[in-house]
Amino acid sequence: MYETIKNRFMLFLQFFLVITYILFEELIWERVAKPVYETIHALKLLQRLESKLAHVSPSFILIIFVVLFVIVEAFGIYAGVVFVSGQVLLGVILYMAKIPVAAFTFWLFRVTEDKLMQFGWFKWGYEGVMRAIDWLHSCEMYKKTVAYVVQAKMDIRRWKETYLAGRSPFIEKIKYLYRRVKERLKN
Structure with missing residues (x-):
């Protein structure tokens, strides 16, 4: 024990x-x-x-x-x-x-x-x-943690490129919703 x-x-x-x-x-x-x-x-x-x-x-x-x-x-x-x-x-x-x-x-x-x-x-x-x-x-734990951090960074980078780059559908939808909320608040 x-x-x-x-x-x-x-x-x-x-x-x-x-x-x-x-x-x-x-x-x-x-x-x-x-x-x-x-x-x-x-x-x-x-x-x-x-x-x-x-x-x-x-x-x-x-x-x-x-x-x-x-x-x-x-x-x-x-x-x-x-x-x-x-x-x-x-x-x-x-x-x-x-x-x-x-x-x-x-x-x-x-x-x-x-x-x-x-x-x-x-x-x-x-x-x-x-x-x-x-x-x-x-240490094995260090190596595994670093590998995890590297993979997480690559996943985040891919996510950014997919959803936040240029004219992504996600960003366009957010902008559209923002404009709609802004218009309604003015009225």
């Missing part, structure tokens, strides 16, 4: 981690943070800053990175608390507001990764996170 409970708990935990990871990867990273990161990366000012960071000590870079990382994570937790407390719109706005700083922090990490990896504890933590992500990607 103990093994059954343990297995079900582990299955639930794995499911929760997979769904959370996919949600953040698909919605937040791919749709919002990645475009912001690419915009930040393309800025001329940051390209100049990148060349100056090559001459900065690893300790100073670590301090800047850790401070930015802590600020971003604290802001994200606060946004989550606000969201859960019932102020959904404010929570979403606060979370979205942290994304440019998070994208800058990610840029800083990518640009100074070799210097940050000089710190053994930092390298150990980073490698641990990467191993956890690799483990998640290798």
